[in-house]
Structures are given as structure tokens and as C-alpha cells.
Amino acid sequence: MIKIKDLQHHFKIGKKGNERHVPVLKGVTLEVGKGEIVAILGKSGSGKSTLLHILAGFMSPETGSVVVNGQETAALKESQQASFRLENFGFIFQNFQLMPGLSAFENVELPLKIKGMAEAERKMKVQKLLEKVGLEEVAGHYPNELSGGQQQRVSIARALITDAPIILADEPTGSLDSETEKEILLLIQSLNKKLGLTFVIITHDEEVAAVADRQYRLHDGELVKGEQRHAV
Amino acid sequence: MQFKDQIDFIRQHMKRNKLRVATTILAATMGCAFLIVLASVGFGLHQTITDDVLDNNMVTQIEVAGKTDGETEIAPADIPDAELQQIKEMEHVIAVVERNQPEAETQIVIGDRSTYSQVVLSSMEEEQKAGFALSEGKMPTKAEEVIVGYHMAERLRTEAEMEKEANGEEVGGFAGSLIGQTVELELTPFAAEGEEKAETSTWEFVVTGIAKEPAKDWMTDVTFYADSSWGPIFNEELGLEEGYKNILVYADELQNVGGITDALKEEGYYVYSVTEELGTMNVFFTALKAGLIFVGTIAVLIASIGIFNTMTMAVTERTREIGVMKAIGAQPKLIRKLFLMESAAIGLIGTALAVAISYGISILANWLVPIIVLSSLGEEDAGGISIVISTIPWQLVVIASAISIGVAMVSGWRPARKATQIDIIQALRQEM
Structure with missing residues (x-):
């Protein structure tokens, strides 16, 4: 489903003309199969977010390739990448990234609006999904009227609404307390089992990584295979 | 989206x-x-x-002031009838009106009332085609029938009223409508300085229509519109030469005035229409x-x-x-x-x-x-x-x-x- 091969990237640091090149990814190779949960562990600055951004097509790698569902993502133009993301990826962000001016319902509805789905069809779909993630009672609430856990559920619902097969989660529980974190992780596991969704989770938290089928650790730009859930 | x-x-x-x-x-x-x-x-x-x-202006009216063939100038009165017929046959031309004015002093008399006027001789049939506007009555159908200007009635005064007017007093003029009234037209040929005044000739006409009020308040219309068939009669009776002739061409619509004006210009006619001024x-x-x-x-x-x-x-x-x-x-x-x-x-x-x-x-x-x-x-x-x-x-x-x-x-x-x-x-x- 996802094939990352020999991915290399570096950042430029310093003033123009006196720049230093700091390598972030040094030949990362990774394969993720359909229905897997894969966790990328790493400390702050280890390059795990850069890996996710390249995988999502937010930035292009300097060398190496990312193939998602048979498509080399770097070969796509900006507009094609947007369409590709809409069809293939759902995103869960650490700080939820909800639209403050839209209600929970409207936030979940937004990707379908972008997709151009007819109003009646998308309203029904959003309603069903909100019931599934336990948000039907707060559907009309705005993000600032929701708890952190509820906001992340809205964010997860927004990631699921387009039926994208791959969910990319960047520190999905980073802004949540431990109790809510458990709820969210259970929800991710349940969605993985029930819907067969593929999850790539970027985290610094070992407990979060523990829900994954496979764990990898990014250290000094190199990906090292970690523990497997079944072996834990 | x-x-x-x-x-x-x-x-x-x-x-x-x-x-x-x-x-x-x-x-x-x-x-x-x-x-x-x-x-x-x-x-x-x-x-x-x-x-x-x-x-x-009558917006669809084109005035023909003469013609040139490049060398000689032709006055409106001298434009041959065949050429006027050609103009009549032009596309979008609905009428060609030839208006004559006998060179004679004109007076209109009804009973003891009279007023100075000017006679315009024209084909009433062509005037009707051109859309001659009346405020009252109908267009003449016989040679003895005429149209008079809008202000004719109020200008018809007795001698006593004329004196009063000369003294600055307000006077009324003819009371009631002139429609159906018989009026006398008195024409006296203009006499040159030192010559004896010529004899006055009189004809009787019946008024069938009153012309439309002029657009401007300051205009006074006391014209006497009679059929063009009277021209030769007046000239013979009074011994007059052919008077001033005015040729007016009428278009069917304002938008066609420009085209007709240009076509006439190309033929060598001196023309004036409202489109010239508006242009x-x-x-x-x-x-x-x-x-x-x-x-x-x-x-x-x-x-x-x-x-x-x-x-x-x-x-x-x-x-x-x-x-x-x-x-x-x-x-x-x-x-x-x-x-x-x-x-x-x-x-x-x-x-x-x-x-x-x-x-x-x-x-x-x-x-x-x-x-x-x-x-x-x-x-x-x-x-x-x-x-x-x-x-x-x-x-x-x-x-x-x-x-x-x-x-x-x-x-x-x-x-x-x-x-x-x-x-x-x-x-x-x-x-x-």
C-alpha cells in the first residue's frame, strides 16, 4: 500500500550564503501493508514529522521515492496531489486543526464539500459517522465548545468521512490527557479492525506506539525497526 | 466544491x-x-x-436645400420632379413634401376679425403620409379645405382689439373652435419701394384641422396650410413668379434618417437633418x-x-x-x-x-x-x-x-x- 524507498532529505540552516545543510532523513525505507497500524517513534527533531509531510505530499523529497497505492506521489503536480490526498489520505493532527467558524458537523462535512458531493448525500453520511464516533449530541457545537477528546473525535471523523484507505496521524494524542488518550487509541484500534483502515502514526509516546502492529524508531535520520505489537 | x-x-x-x-x-x-x-x-x-x-425638429425630417452637380447649383424649386420621384422611391422614405410660399402679403379674415399669416402650399396627401400632427380636426380631403396654425384663433382680432393690444391691453381673439369655419384668404403681391400697392385677391376656405401646438412656449404658429393645387391659381391671379420652395423628405424611423441623409448627400443634394446636429x-x-x-x-x-x-x-x-x-x-x-x-x-x-x-x-x-x-x-x-x-x-x-x-x-x-x-x-x- 505504501512503499517508501531510500528517502533522503536535509534542511538548510543559517543565513543565505552561510548556510549549513542538516540531514533529516538518511535513506529511509519503509513498507506499510493494507490494514496495518505502523507507528514511527522518535524524539523531537528526529525527522518523523518530515517523513509524514513527505508521505502526505506536503513537501517533496530530495532523493528517494514514495509510492502510495501504486502512484509515485512526487511525480504529481500540486493540484493532482491535492486530489490524491482527498482520495487516499485522512489526517489526524496533534492540535486537531478544526475550522473555528464551523460546527462539528460542518467540520466533518468539509472534505465532502471539497469533493463536490451532493448536499443530501453528504449530510446523511456525516450524520451516520458522527453517530459512529459518538458525537451526534455535539454535532452543532463549535470547536471552542468541545473538550479536547471531542475535538479529536471530530478530527478523526473528518479523516474518515471520505473513505480514504490511509489515515496519517501526527501525534494524535499529543494534546490530550491520559484518560482521553486511551479513548482515542481504542477508537483508532477499533476503526482499524472494523474498517480495515491503514494507520501511520507519528508519535514520541511509547504508549501510543504500542497500539501499532509494527513500530519503527527514527534516530539521527535513520529508521530502525522496533517492537511488534504481537511480540509485546 | x-x-x-x-x-x-x-x-x-x-x-x-x-x-x-x-x-x-x-x-x-x-x-x-x-x-x-x-x-x-x-x-x-x-x-x-x-x-x-x-x-x-421633426426627427424624421430631412430638409433638402438644393443640389449641385459639381459645377452648377440648383435651387430647391428647380429640382426636376423626376428626381423628387426618385427620392420618394428610396428605401425608408415615406413622403417627400414640397412646400411653396407665395410671395404675397397674407391676411386671414373671419367676419370682422383678421390676422396676418403666411400661406404654405403643400400636397395634403404627402403631408398626411409624413405624419402632419394636428391638435384638433382632420386633414383636408378637398382643395377648398385648409389647416391653420395652433395660434390662428387667438390671433384673429377685431380692429378695436388690435388698438387695445397696441395700448398694452390683453385681448382674447376668436372665441370657440375654427373647425368648420369659413375663412377668407387675402393675398396682396408685395410691392417694391415706390410702387403702388397691388390689388388684393380673396378666396374662401373651410378649416378642417388645427396644427399641433409648437414645442416651445415662445413659438407662435399662424400658418395657413392649403393644398398645393392653389399655387398656379394664386400665381396667375396675382401675377406672381414661382415662390420659395421647401423640400422635406421624411424617413420611416429616426434610425434611418442618417442613412437617407448620407445617400442624398452622395447624390449631390444639400441636406440637413436632425442627425447632422446630433452627430x-x-x-x-x-x-x-x-x-x-x-x-x-x-x-x-x-x-x-x-x-x-x-x-x-x-x-x-x-x-x-x-x-x-x-x-x-x-x-x-x-x-x-x-x-x-x-x-x-x-x-x-x-x-x-x-x-x-x-x-x-x-x-x-x-x-x-x-x-x-x-x-x-x-x-x-x-x-x-x-x-x-x-x-x-x-x-x-x-x-x-x-x-x-x-x-x-x-x-x-x-x-x-x-x-x-x-x-x-x-x-x-x-x-x-
Whole structure:
């Protein structure tokens, strides 16, 4: 489903003309199969977010390739990448990234609006999904009227609404307390089992990584295979 | 994204920044209203002058003042009938009227009342085709029947009344209608200085129609319109030469006057029509209107700075939201379209308000300005001229709307482009 091969990237640091090149990814190779949960562990600055951004097509790698569902993502133009993301990826962000001016319902509805789905069809779909993630009672609430856990559920619902097969989660529980974190992780596991969704989770938290089928650790730009859930 | 959803999207954003959007719309409204009102003065004055010209002329009338074959000049009276027949057969020509005026002193008498007049001899059939306008009665069908000018009745006075009038007193003239009345036409050939006055000849006619009132209050019409068959009779009886001849060609519609005028010119005729006068005026007023629209556009451009600022701030404030939208799959062209639509909406609302306000100002100006002008001149009316200060034709609304909405969209283009170039990663890092 996802094939990352020999991915290399570096950042430029310093003033123009006196720049230093700091390598972030040094030949990362990774394969993720359909229905897997894969966790990328790493400390702050280890390059795990850069890996996710390249995988999502937010930035292009300097060398190496990312193939998602048979498509080399770097070969796509900006507009094609947007369409590709809409069809293939759902995103869960650490700080939820909800639209403050839209209600929970409207936030979940937004990707379908972008997709151009007819109003009646998308309203029904959003309603069903909100019931599934336990948000039907707060559907009309705005993000600032929701708890952190509820906001992340809205964010997860927004990631699921387009039926994208791959969910990319960047520190999905980073802004949540431990109790809510458990709820969210259970929800991710349940969605993985029930819907067969593929999850790539970027985290610094070992407990979060523990829900994954496979764990990898990014250290000094190199990906090292970690523990497997079944072996834990 | 469906169009309805795009509209909902920008409406939500505009609602979130009500005050800023409202002030920007206000600026756009003021700029566009200034443009419309300023240009409407050019359109209004053009209409006033055009109406005045059209009031003084039969708009479909083309006067033939003679002809030239390149070497010799031919007076209207000498233009052969065959050539006039050719004019009659031209496309869009409905009538060719030849009007003669006998060179004789003319007096109209009814009982003990009389007035000086001028006789116009013409084919009543052609006059009817040309649309001779009557205020009362009908066109003559017999040679003994005539039409008289609108003011004929009031100018018919007794000798006593004439004396009173000479003393500055007001007198009434003929009471009642002249329709059906028998009047006497007295013609006396003009005598050269030192010559004895010639004998007066008299004919009787029945009045069947009264000509339409002249367009201007100061005009007095006491013309005596008789059939052209009387020309040779008068000339023989009074020993007159062929009098002054006036040839008038009538077009079916105003829009065809220009074409007929040009065709006659090509044939060597000296012609004058209302299009000649309007043509020169139109050039002047078109230049004036274009100048006023240009000056008004400057106001719209100033207002556009407000739209640019508002849209730039909107993009800056919504950087994170734009980043999220791009991240979840929104195309850059959709982002650009949403911002362009928002700036166009500001322009559109501003223009709609401006058009409504401009019509209000225009009505007010047309009511108020003539009152101020006339009162400052100490006059009660403008001598029959209806003063139109401001007119807003639909063409002006279209031009002003196109300029205003176009400028609004151009102002929003750069911010919209900036929005599409927002880096997703940087945008997602922004705090809420």
C-alpha cells in the first residue's frame, strides 16, 4: 500500500550564503501493508514529522521515492496531489486543526464539500459517522465548545468521512490527557479492525506506539525497526 | 466544491468579519456611486440638449436645400420632379413634401376679425403620409379645405382689439373652435419701394384641422396650410413668379434618417437633418461622458485599495484554515476562486447599493437643482426646456458595474494568489 524507498532529505540552516545543510532523513525505507497500524517513534527533531509531510505530499523529497497505492506521489503536480490526498489520505493532527467558524458537523462535512458531493448525500453520511464516533449530541457545537477528546473525535471523523484507505496521524494524542488518550487509541484500534483502515502514526509516546502492529524508531535520520505489537 | 457551497463558504467568512467587510463594502459603494452620479451628469446634459434639439425638429425630417452637380447649383424649386420621384422611391422614405410660399402679403379674415399669416402650399396627401400632427380636426380631403396654425384663433382680432393690444391691453381673439369655419384668404403681391400697392385677391376656405401646438412656449404658429393645387391659381391671379420652395423628405424611423441623409448627400443634394446636429453633439458628449467615467473610475480605484487590504488581511488571518483545506485535499484553484469570489461579492454588493443610491441622488438632483438654478435666476420656468441634470441609463449601470466588480476582482487577485501559495506545513504550525 505504501512503499517508501531510500528517502533522503536535509534542511538548510543559517543565513543565505552561510548556510549549513542538516540531514533529516538518511535513506529511509519503509513498507506499510493494507490494514496495518505502523507507528514511527522518535524524539523531537528526529525527522518523523518530515517523513509524514513527505508521505502526505506536503513537501517533496530530495532523493528517494514514495509510492502510495501504486502512484509515485512526487511525480504529481500540486493540484493532482491535492486530489490524491482527498482520495487516499485522512489526517489526524496533534492540535486537531478544526475550522473555528464551523460546527462539528460542518467540520466533518468539509472534505465532502471539497469533493463536490451532493448536499443530501453528504449530510446523511456525516450524520451516520458522527453517530459512529459518538458525537451526534455535539454535532452543532463549535470547536471552542468541545473538550479536547471531542475535538479529536471530530478530527478523526473528518479523516474518515471520505473513505480514504490511509489515515496519517501526527501525534494524535499529543494534546490530550491520559484518560482521553486511551479513548482515542481504542477508537483508532477499533476503526482499524472494523474498517480495515491503514494507520501511520507519528508519535514520541511509547504508549501510543504500542497500539501499532509494527513500530519503527527514527534516530539521527535513520529508521530502525522496533517492537511488534504481537511480540509485546 | 459545488457553487452553492462556495457561496455558503464565503458568506460564513464575511459574517465572521462583519465590520471590516461592511466598511469595505461602504468604500466600494461610495466609489461606484461617485462614478455613476458623476457620469450621469454627462448623460443628463446630453439628454437635455438632445431633447431640446428633437423638440425643435421633426426627427424624421430631412430638409433638402438644393443640389449641385459639381459645377452648377440648383435651387430647391428647380429640382426636376423626376428626381423628387426618385427620392420618394428610396428605401425608408415615406413622403417627400414640397412646400411653396407665395410671395404675397397674407391676411386671414373671419367676419370682422383678421390676422396676418403666411400661406404654405403643400400636397395634403404627402403631408398626411409624413405624419402632419394636428391638435384638433382632420386633414383636408378637398382643395377648398385648409389647416391653420395652433395660434390662428387667438390671433384673429377685431380692429378695436388690435388698438387695445397696441395700448398694452390683453385681448382674447376668436372665441370657440375654427373647425368648420369659413375663412377668407387675402393675398396682396408685395410691392417694391415706390410702387403702388397691388390689388388684393380673396378666396374662401373651410378649416378642417388645427396644427399641433409648437414645442416651445415662445413659438407662435399662424400658418395657413392649403393644398398645393392653389399655387398656379394664386400665381396667375396675382401675377406672381414661382415662390420659395421647401423640400422635406421624411424617413420611416429616426434610425434611418442618417442613412437617407448620407445617400442624398452622395447624390449631390444639400441636406440637413436632425442627425447632422446630433452627430456633432454626440461626439462632444461621448468625449465628456468618457472623461467623467474616467474621473469616476479613480474613485473606484481608491476604494479598491480597501478591498485589497481587507482581502490581504483575510488571507493572513486564515492562513491556518487555508493550510488545513489544502492538506485535506482542496485544490489551489478552489482556494483562489473562493477568495476571488469574496472580493467579487464585496464589489457586487457595493455596486448594487451604489446603483440604488445613485438613482436616489439622480432623482433628487433632477428635482432640486432646477429649482435652485431657476430661483437664483429669478425665473419661474426654463422657457419650456425640461432641465435634466442627471440620467442613469442602463448602459451606465452596466459600465459602472463592470468597472467596479472588475476592479474589486483585480484587487482580490493578488491576495487570492497569495492564499494558493501558502505552505501547508507552515500554515499547520500556526497557533489558533
